[in-house]
Amino acid sequence: MNEVFDVPAVQAGVAPFLIALIVATLLRRSRLLGLAVGAGFLTAIALVMGFSFEPITSVQKMVVVGVGATLMVLVLELADGQPTIRMRVAMALLVGAAAEWTVLRLLLQQDLVTALMAGSAAALYLVVLVESGTAVGEDTVRSSAAALMLGLGAGALALLGASAMLAQIGISVGAAAGATLLVQMITGQRAAGWSLALPASVVAGLVGLLTVFTGELRWYCLLPMLAIPWATRLVPAGTRAVWLTAILTAMAALVPMSLAVGLAWFAAAPLSP
Amino acid sequence: MSRFSIAVLAGLLPMSIMAAPQAYVLDTLHSFPNFRVNHLGMSTIYGRFDKMSGKAVLDQAAKTGSLEVKIATASVSTGDARRTDGTRARDEHLRSSDFFNSAEFPEAIYKSAKFNFNGETLESIDGHLTLLGVTKPLKLMLTSFKCGPHPFNKKAMCGGDAETSFKRTDFGMKFGVPAIGDEVKLSISIEAYPE
Numbered sequence: 001m002n003e004v005f006d007v008p009a010v011q012a013g014v015a016p017f018l019i020a021l022i023v024a025t026l027l028r029r030s031r032l033l034g035l036a037v038g039a040g041f042l043t044a045i046a047l048v049m050g051f052s053f054e055p056i057t058s059v060q061k062m063v064v065v066g067v068g069a070t071l072m073v074l075v076l077e078l079a080d081g082q083p084t085i086r087m088r089v090a091m092a093l094l095v096g097a098a099a100e101w102t103v104l105r106l107l108l109q110q111d112l113v114t115a116l117m118a119g120s121a122a123a124l125y126l127v128v129l130v131e132s133g134t135a136v137g138e139d140t141v142r143s144s145a146a147a148l149m150l151g152l153g154a155g156a157l158a159l160l161g162a163s164a165m166l167a168q169i170g171i172s173v174g175a176a177a178g179a180t181l182l183v184q185m186i187t188g189q190r191a192a193g194w195s196l197a198l199p200a201s202v203v204a205g206l207v208g209l210l211t212v213f214t215g216e217l218r219w220y221c222l223l224p225m226l227a228i229p230w231a232t233r234l235v236p237a238g239t240r241a242v243w244l245t246a247i248l249t250a251m252a253a254l255v256p257m258s259l260a261v262g263l264a265w266f267a268a269a270p271l272s273p
Numbered sequence: 274m275s276r277f278s279i280a281v282l283a284g285l286l287p288m289s290i291m292a293a294p295q296a297y298v299l300d301t302l303h304s305f306p307n308f309r310v311n312h313l314g315m316s317t318i319y320g321r322f323d324k325m326s327g328k329a330v331l332d333q334a335a336k337t338g339s340l341e342v343k344i345a346t347a348s349v350s351t352g353d354a355r356r357t358d359g360t361r362a363r364d365e366h367l368r369s370s371d372f373f374n375s376a377e378f379p380e381a382i383y384k385s386a387k388f389n390f391n392g393e394t395l396e397s398i399d400g401h402l403t404l405l406g407v408t409k410p411l412k413l414m415l416t417s418f419k420c421g422p423h424p425f426n427k428k429a430m431c432g433g434d435a436e437t438s439f440k441r442t443d444f445g446m447k448f449g450v451p452a453i454g455d456e457v458k459l460s461i462s463i464e465a466y467p468e
Binding site: 050054057160163164210214265268 | 452
């Protein structure tokens with residue numbers, strides 16, 4: 001039985017999906033569907049690397065930030081209402097600081113100018129990704145589709161960037177977000193809340209950044225990922241069935257995701273045999 | 274001073290020089306840490322780090338010594354540096370955060386302040402390995418050790434081979450266990466010249 005949990009597909013896909021499905025089913029009528037994504041993420045972490053934080057590496061810092069983002073869903077949704085400008089600014093500052101903290105030891109290995117540029121770019125990337133992810137939060141089908149493609153895209157980029165562990169973490173977030181989308185498709189009802197995409201945006205963003213800093217991924221391969229949440233807006237809100245909207249929205253988000261993965265694939269290929 | 278006293282002092286002088294500790298610098302072109310690890314329970318993967326530097330101090334008369342070596346983790350080499358099919362090579366994977374995380378931890382360091390002699394023979398070295406920011410005790414068992422002149426240029430030098438093993442999960446390197454073995458067997462070859 002234990003051997004099943006050693007299989008990478010189970011660690012990254014099956015287990016996080018099933019756990020997220022259970023949590024999403026229980027929370028389907030609440031504003032806390034984002035917790036299901038966090039539950040899937042934590043399941044993958046438990047199976048892939050465990051929760052040892054001594055000493056704390058950049059990947060382990062990412063886990064801490066992912067847990068923090070999941071807990072933020074609780075805080076933000078229990079505050080009720082839609083996010084205010086002040087709330088968005090505070091979140092942006094927090095996310096930027098989290099990005100810097102996560103990659104700090106990596107920046108310290110660089111010269112000052114490179115570290116400042118790389119650190120600024122990392123913080124800006126994560127802030128923009130999280131802001132665009134939560135900006136589509138008013139429609140939880142869009143949020144779920146965006147989170148699905150952000151997770152799967154980050155996982156694919158990590159695999160092409162030579163890190164299988166980061167790939168598993170990214171894919172687990174996509175799998176968990178897929179579970180939240182599936183619950184809404186089956187019940188035919190959108191969930192409430194606006195922060196569903198927050199944990200997925202944060203973790204997928206950090207997976208991408210760490211693959212650039214510690215793996216072989218070129219930085220420009222991350223840029224199309226920023227368009228994933230916006231691509232979900234290409235499917236106009238209407239009276240069609242939730243399941244159809246979910247499929248169309250996911251397909252729209254698949255376009256920038258595929259562009260990011262295609263860039264990474266060609267960047268990995270040698271120029272000549 | 275009597276002639277006898279002078280003769281005694283002259284006789285003692287070389288012995289005092291021999292008792293002095295001698296500092297050595299590792300010859301980076303002839304010093305390498307090699308490792309092997311079980312793969313899928315099927316075969317053994319061999320690799321080495323191409324860049325190792327360090328210093329040692331040896332006092333053969335007093336039978337004491339110290340050693341500090343630094344291994345560049347990004348120099349890991351297992352014979353799969355680059356592939357032509359667009360997939361990532363094993364050496365690239367080993368440098369990533371899954372294994373040696375070279376971007377975050379560019380060096381693995383071994384430090385020792387205790388050399389163990391069995392008679393005139395250096396038998397083992399007690400020290401600590403720092404890998405991925407984790408420091409654990411690690412004992413090196415010497416399989417050979419010799420000091421003498423270089424056979425061609427006649428410079429004084431010392432050289433030896435040491436073996437040890439450790440569990441990579443003790444240092445937080447958990448990816449792929451048990452498919453990729455937890456136990457890593459290390460063979461270190463060192464040649465060094467007086468500083």
